[in-house]
Amino acid sequence: MSFIRRSARSSDSGVGGIRVNPNRQKSSSNLAAQVSQESCFSESSPLLGFTFSNETLEEGSKKSDKLDADYDGDDGDDDVFESSVKQTGWKSRLNQLKIALIFVLILVCSGFIATQAELEDKWHQFVVNKDNPTVLEIPVGNTKAPIVKLQIQAPFSSGINQSVSEGDTVVNFKLNNDTFKLDLNLTLLHGGIISMESHQFACHKADNNSCLVHVDTNSSVPIPFLYSYSVLANNVDHEIVYALIVLILVYVLIVLELVHRTLAALLGSLAAVAVLSALGQRPTMETLVSWIDMETLALLFGMMIIVAIFAESGFFDYCALKAYQLAKGQVWPLITLLCLFSAVVSAFLDNVTTILLLTPVTIRLCEVLNLDPRRILVAEVLFSNIGGTATAIGDPPNVIILGAVSKQGISFSDLTVHLTIGIILIAVVGYGFLRIYYRKVEFLKNEESPEIMELRHEIGLWKKASLRISAVTREESVMKALILQKTAELENALSRSLHKRRKAEKKDFHSTLLELQKKYRIRDHWLLVKSGCVLLVVILLLFVHSFIPSLHVGIGWIAVLGAVWLLVLADVTDLESILHQVEWSTLLFFAALFTLMEALSELGLIDGIGSAISDIIKHVDEDSRLLVALCIIVWVSALASSFIDNIPYTTAMIPVLLKLSEDPDLKLELLPLVIALAFGACLGGNGTLIGASANVVCAGIAEQHGWGISFREFFKIGFPMMLVTVAVATVYLIVCHVAIGWNT
Template identity: 35%
Template sequence: MNPIIKKYRLRLRKTERDSTTGYVFRIIRIVILLSLWTGSTIILFLHKPEELATSMVTVMPNKTALRNVKMKQDSVEIRLNGAINAYLTNHRVRTSNFSAVAVRLEWRDRGMNRSLWRTGMWMVYMYTDKKKYLQVHRVFQFSISGWQHERSLIQRTLPNDRSLESSVYDWAFAQTVISFESMSKDPVGLLLTVNSTPLKHGLGILYAALLVIGLYAIIIWDFSDRILSTLLITAMSLALLTVLGNRPTVETIVSWVDWESMMILLGNMVITSRMADTGFFDYLAVVAFRISKGHAWLLIGLLGFFVGLTSTFVDNATVVLLFCPPVIRLCEVMDLRTTLVLIIVAIYANIGGSITPVSGPPNTIIATNKMVESAGINFVRFSILMLPTALICLASTFGLIYWTMDKKIYILDEHQLNLAKKRRENIRTSFDIQLRIAELRRQPRSRMIPPAEGYFVTLATLEASNFVRKKVLLVESLLALGFAAFCFILQSVPWAIPGASLGWISILSAFLLLILIDQKDIVKVMASVEWGIMLLLASLYILTMVVDELGLIHWLGSLVLSVILRVDESYQTMVGMLLILWLSALLSAFIHNAAVAPIMVKLCTDMVVYDEGQIRLLPLIWATSMGTSYGANGTLLGSLANEFVAVVGKAHGYKITFRSFFVVGFPIMLFTVVICSIFLIIAHSIFDWH
């Protein structure tokens, strides 16, 4: 048989096998996704949200108020709304300086005159300012074994008492009540909500872990679009809550989304999309090439600097999306390994995105948390404490990359070799470009950095197609961005703009830009916003709250806390800080830092609220921010910036696989997290930054 025909037949068979395998995989994918959709749809259609009974409770000074409750299981959740000091209440502080109401669950006799058995006291502290309105909640365990044990004690202590029969009779017909004992000089009003079927966190923890693992598996195996997969898993999580008897209302689900961080991202996207139309980011890439004189590693360092600097005030995922196309063109004309350079760009975007609260979704989620804000976090304080670590990591990461990949940057894959070959065959320089090349050659040359081979031709070619096209629009965009930066700094001064928040500043800056550009069709501007990212983040917020409702976060916090409590009190904060740093970094590497951030913030606040040791919140917050930012460099799934690099690269014919990113990013992640550990130890123990 002719060798050419044989080779053709083998290739045809391989194509048929690949097409068959792809078809089977597509069927399996559709079946799995349809199963998730069908299960969620049936459950959510057939079960309506449970309407919990609410009532007002007024407790007079030094009196006790009682409310009956019907027990459906051995636990009941009590939620109280009012002028409540949530901090003191959740920290279980014992103080006599505040008005309080002692809440218990009791079994009382038929006449409600005598308490037969009761739980421990829950001290709910009150504000004197009645305008405040906060909610606290607690689950009381009230098993039948408690009163059986109590009755056996009565029988042993009063064996010959004739009143024993009536005591046992009282126990048999006892009523369950909630008692509110006033410790206040003024009347106290509370809105009471009773949930007689709270979630049991035994199986809930397992279900929550399966949800997270399922989300990760669907994403890493590329079953479907990442946004669609996340939405389906979120719908499944809500269906799971429904099956367990705790379906949230639509109002509750909407309240789970952190709208402050969503506003920051929306404002950022509007501003950067207009800046992209000016050609500003393409021009920055040309500037980096001009300064580097065509030397590869100097160019990579400058690109990393520009990406990191821009990521400080602009969302790092958006920065990557705008920088990647010119970076790809630079790599193609300089014969550099494009996939490797794109991975380095993503790594620098993640590091630069760690500095400010508006530079990435994780920091936005952390900084806009209400408890974190009340602890004294503002834009300036956050940025000052994150800046030293970022500068150290930016410089040391470049050294590590250069040391480990000096020659690998020039090893091109087959796709890029073919592109380079076609470019050389089709190269046609116009007369204007030839004039520019001659002009560049006549310019005085720097003795410190001599130009690389082919520098003048490449620079002239790049300048011809990469320049600032709309200078007026660029000025308007920079004005809006400058206004945002100024207000971010001013917002850190309590008396300057007390009503401003990071979200409102970002949105109002976007409004300023829209007014300046006088856009006739606002729909075109809004079409440039990455609405898919917004939808992804909203679904991650909801999924996080479901995982919290199922008890996984509290369980993780208990494990971490059990380790912390084994050390001396003077070292508990430091140990907790390091545990949170590494836990958030490893989780961010393999899940997604935008999903890990709300989980870790909730875990930190729970540890501080319910701890029995001396753990402070701010060190845990710094550790969480560093862990989620630098941990994102571990794998391709670590952050939106990583995903955007892969998407843009694929659009230009360059495939960044999970393995190729892991080989480069994971060692850098470990290296930078070690640097963060050392920095946090020094900052906490020597300089007492926290």
Template identity: 45%
Template sequence: MANNFEEDDKSDIDDINLDEPDEEPPLSKDKDVKKKLRLNLPQEEPERASSIHIVRTPFQKTLYYIKVIFLCGIWLVMAVLLPTMPLEKMEGFLTTIFPNETKTIIINPKRISRSALGLRAYGPFLVSVHASKTDAGVNKHMTAYLEKAIFDASGKNITNVMLVSNVQYFMLTNIEQMDYVKPVKVYGHFSMTNYTAEASEKVQLQLRMNTNIDRELTMKYFFERSLDAHTGIILGGLVLAFLYISIVWELINRTFVSIIAATLAIAVLGFMRSWPNVSKIIKWMDTETLLLLFGMMVLVGVLAESGIFDYFAVQAYRISRGHIWPMVNILCFFTATISAFVDSVTMMLLIAPIIIKLCEVMQADPVLVLMFLVIYANVGAASTPVGDPPNIIITTNSFISAHDVNFGNFMLHTLPCVLLALLQTYIQIRLTFRKLGVVPYKATAESELRQGVHAWERAAAAIQPYSPDTKQLKKVLKQKAQRVKEHIRKLGTRRTTTANYEETLAELRASHGIRNKTLLIKSVIAFAFVMTLFFMHSVHGLHQLSLGECALLGAIMLLILADVRDMEAVLGRVEWSTLIFFGALFVLMEALSEIGIIAVLGQMVEHVVRSVSEEQRLLVAIQLLLWVSAIASAFLDNIPVTTMMIRIVISLSQNKELHLPLHPMVWTLALGACFGGNGTLIGGSANVVTAGVAEQHGYSFTFKRFFCVGFPLMIGNVIITSMYLYVCHVCFEWHDPPLD
């Protein structure tokens, strides 16, 4: 039976063997026998083997040319907009508005663009958000609008004053905090009527500002050229549609299309005369998350060399006795529990390689099981302030942390809902995928051999053709990859077979064990150090280091202990395409936020909440915040959505006319943003990381398949959360946290 297992497990790809020659080469008189590299290759014509020929149908050729022409058109737009748009240096001005006084500022007509003007201000404002068009009423606010002053023939006396723009309202912080609060950035957009920049010299454009507070207000302001807000939103929506169409239908590599979309969004900002400088773009990239990913990828890459993932896979197979569902259930609930204290991104980086090995052993679908795990990780991470990036953003906000939102009451309010969501997720998965543990996984030839193709191609790409030998080796590796691709097309779908449990376990123990115990001990020391720092990060007063800095310190520690000399091999295990995708996605979402797409969602929520009666406002606010944050997080990434929605939560809670408590809206936003990350592949950071690890092992993690699995589960999560919040905060009014 063992022989049969070896035959079944034999690869379709010939190995590159380093072994002794059959005869001693008569090259020298000494007795030194040199090893040589023997490549076991079938005899083929070199021209045929080295050529990479893709056969396309006429329809595929048409689609290919359409795609190339379309991408060239996009490149042409970027190539024209980026170099030709004028880069204007904004000049800031300080001003003070006194009580019961209207400040008048004369505006140069050259600043007007397309009958619109943008205003950016820094001061003691409540939240960094686009100005509201609704009267702030009894709330402390600053009012701004544009007027046209018409002079007489002498040009000295004003004969008439006309309002030529919409009125903007900027919410102000409490008067007691104005002297020491940090300046907050706000935006205002003025659409003008009855005025053109080519007006007569007898017409003067003025910015008028006043407040309803009984003390002076000092701020710094900038004028910006501005497109009409609707035009910017339409352009931003087109960029977002291009990104999703390309990813959903797999027209372009997702890393490449994210770079194109981010560049397009920056070009749109330039078209709107709101150029971001390089330092601002770098800040958009969220180096904290990228540093965390890089450090953990290095740690996991070195740890994998010890063979610990193979060992864990064998032990999991032994514990589950070869049954798939017990293994999946244990791993899913374990992942959900640990993700509450170790962020879900780190958790998936650690556990994904183990799951892939285990699924290969048990003939289970690795992609489907990984999807289950990342969904459980996102749900479990919602229960604590450190489990998911949106929760970290919410709880570290200065306004929210100052209003008694801490680790204890956060977990007290979110944990019951998370437990209900985990139960709902388990039931829904078992009902939807009943055949997972009954019908053996059918692995196509492509899925079985893709790993080998990936290995050959990466090896060929890593070789620099500096000498004839390296050129020949690079050519041979490319030939090998192409030959396997041709073999894939010839093979059909085949069913994997599993030997009986005892013999399979014996074979696995013999071939999948710890390969380097010394490296394993060093890796455990480094990981223990990192995990200790992670847990300290969740304790108040012990989080001076960010999570990314903790991961980087651990990676440096492990590289020192392991005495790694081949850094290229270590860096080769880092998923650079995933890091680049994250960086480009962060830039894209922040650019769309600058354009105003995300702000529109917040304004819609605020408008609807204001329109209902006082008795229904809390119910409407909770349901709107939950569903808008969940759906938006699924399609726009939950990090920028959380950053924007938290401003809306603060604004609603500080509006004295609405009388809305802060804490229920905080729990609502946290649960909605975390659960919404399960909706699509790019909805959560852990999703993208898991997809990168799977593709590194040769398994395709597509947007469409994740959507089919994750989106129905996300809808179920949000429905459960909606009922939970209704019972707790509308029926029983459990608003204020009992913990200090």
């Protein structure tokens, strides 16, 4: 049974209330009775903090049932935790309709996938030179006007169909009036380095049920090629439309919160694979697995393990106390400190790691100050994404850009200097916007007293704990009964507090600090030393691994190795309790999202965006071409990165920018183009909850602590912040690269 958190409304008498679900309480009573019949149970549970017996369980169940009876006649209060199965009327019918429609969609997608064979690439070889052109015969059967997808492996230079200078080695693939031209690099040929390119041909006329692709080159040296082909469906021309429909479907599910965002991503990836299957391009299971960025998943998994063990030392509680002491209990100094720290650290460390470390501290600190953690966390993650844009290693798109343009003479320092100056201005304006948006401090505070909020939060955690226990054995049944009893007593205490209209006493800073010092302290100094040393080594390796060629481990390996080190050093015996703190739903969401984005890329959505940008820039007058190019690249990149993953988008846009910069007729420098791409792709991640990896990680950790961040809550502050920061970035690009001409 799942429970939905809802805010309590005041009744006519002005008193907030809570209604305990009668179905759940009855099950608790039955379970307690079952336990009492099986054995005489009486023990002291350190987990629950007091002694339980059979009489205690039965008494608590009776109190809960009595509380339900008292509340059933009160129409003024809403359920704070309402069972999803307790729906009546039109809401229940809409819910059943939603389930039916989604299930029909799943059945249709499953049918397309099950009835189409997997597309396995079978590679063939041929050799060509200028004296011996060749013809590739591709069988298409009885298909009328088929679309042929040709994949070629050879030592290609970057850029496709780009302008060719005299003396360059090129190869032409011709089918009817369509010519696919590629530039060859003979140096790569001698080094055995090959790359793969693909192109789709429309075969209007087939000879003997075959399409003939003519291949020629201007090279006098014989050049070997590998090629594979696949015959696609006739309606493949509409694949971008299908991709947009799938993307819109995913966002409708997430925005309207019809299903959990992880399930929405799974449904979207299933639909995208089904579309590929319907078009004759069903990927193999190995291909689907290769689409998942295992490096990112390993980083998240390893850091979640480290943070879970680190939290047991009491370090995050202690940090919250020190931050409260440093800010002297004031809200805005605290927010400023958190945002500044988040931005600076994210400039040198992966922002996902930064958010993994900061989120638990922030939640604990907000609970101390009786603030709503969701609003503070959103501000924190926004500045983490802004700070990550400042350097060439702070955000994944910047790393991809640096790796692609380093051979073009653009160094790490070139990118970092241009980005950092702009980010400083953007951060200042973004902070000003945040102060205006959060100008009312009351907006950041919880409406109820800290005691009430703590009770509500604790009830939610106990209920979540009871749902995780499967009552298979007798001991598990007893434990679940104890947890349900604890929940019932907390609900009873909350009810009494609400009906007595108990208000929080206003305490001064010093008295609050003294109280917090007694409550929040380091619980295990030896564990703190072990965890701190391991975390320090992991952070150091994450920062320097890209600068040490002899270090053959990526960020995923570093995080996983750090987690294994700490598991051994901390002498963890109860591994299940640590694994319970891993955000499995977040990891599954990323896996589904990677699959979805790669499938959309296969459908041509991202390449279509890049081609549209290129076509627009080419038709602009020379005098204003750079201005228009910068504006289009930064804004299209920002909007696209808000709704699709910025990593595949950046990967697809780099060849487009290289092609534009290498075209002698356009006269565009590469540096301003990639700077605009970096600003757009990184800052655009602030637009929506799934626009950046750090956003999803922050929402997942917050949800685990009982403070779920919805898509709409993030969008209300994230999208305006994205518009403001991208506008500042646009002005900076125009001043530096158009007005001043700082293009080197």
